[in-house]
Amino acid sequence: MALSLEERQRYARQLSLPGVGAEGQEQLAAARVLVIGAGGLGSPVAMYLAAAGVGTLGIVDFDTVDRSNLHRQLLHGTTDVGRPKVESAVDALHEINPHVQVHAHRAQLTSANALSLLGDYDVVVDGSDNFPTRYLVNDACGLLGRTLVYGSVQRFEGQASVFGGDGPCYRCLFREPPPPGLVPSCAEAGVFGVMPGLIGLVQATETIKLIVGLGTSLRGRLMLWDVLTMRQRIIELRRDPQCPLCGTREITGLIDYDAFCGVTPPPPAGAASAGGIARVSPTELASWYGTGREFTVIDVREPWEYDLARLPGSTLVPLGQIAQAASSLPRDRDLVLLCHHGVRSLSAAQLLATRGFTRLFNVTGGIDRWSTTVDAAVPRY
Secondary structure (H helix, E strand, O other): OOOHHHHHHHHHHHOOOOHHHHHHHHHHHEEEEEEEEEOHHHHHHHHHHHHHHHOEEEEEOOOOOOOOHOOOOOOHHHHOOOOOOOHHHHHHHHHHHOOOOEEEEOOOOOOOOOHHHHOOEEEEEEEOOOOOHHHHHHHHHHHHHOOEEEEEEEEEEEEEEEOOOOOHHHHHHHHOOOOOOOOOOHHOOOOOOOOOHHHHHHHHHHHHHHHOOOOOOOOOEEEEEEOOOOEEEEEEEEOOOOOOOOOOOOOOOOOOOOOOOOOOOOOOOOOOOOHHOOEEEHHHHHHOOOOOOOOEEOOOHHHHHHHHHHOOOOEEOHHHHHHHHHHHOOOOEEEEEEEEHHHHHHHHHHHHHHOOOOEEEEEEHHHHHHHHOOOOOOOOO
């Protein structure tokens, strides 16, 4: 694939690099890379791969741009709020480099479509933010023989590696997912805005190195980065001979990854949850207001979250203070436990159940689902 004069001018500083040259640039132009997610990690990955001249970029994302995304997801601007992320990503990437073909896949990656989507690309870069997707992408890449460039971030820390080939896979590092709720989501824990940029740049760097054949990749190594101390560590990884994907090869197809990771679809309103705690949907809870029903909403999020959005008449009792506050909570009315997504509130309700509370309800989907199903004016964060 010969480079045009405009491309030679565009990539002049890259063409002059030892180990790249015209041949390496042509390899980039012929490469097909799929980026999972157009969020914090996917933004810098896609932007730098486009700028470097990767010929075909695929972007998989089903979400829309939210105002809370903007401090770290630089593919999107203020005027993109409400747009599908893949649409604003395509516009931004074409502005960076019109020579790059960008394929927008507005879909949720599932076991039903992963193999067909990933199979069209040479390298897969995982910019997802949840465990079901990470295991799904890892298994699909293993079955397809694709190299996976991995990254994840939380708060002030991040990590990156390269999985597949003759090296270990994600399951060699994390054989089993953590229990549901043990690791808070980005929305619950927060993320330092530049952290996805740093790790995303590492992922983009590793991808370019793999395509061109430069240097030594992170395959078989895990890079850990703490930006508060600016300390980096490299941990050597080994392929696990008992790994069900790349070791014993017991995994021959994709599974239900929500079930594997302990994530289940929203249950019907009023159904009992783990520990016998009743569930209430945001829509049903909204109908309770103004009916004379006696209930108290206990919000177990942190004060900064409560300041961003709250339900009418709710009482803030952070999860870490629930045990201490139990004696002061009313027992003569329904207690409705609320958090961001419904995980912390379920833990709080289960703790109160051990203290003898019986009229307990957990809000499924938390205030995040309230904001999308009841009151769009309540900000999502």
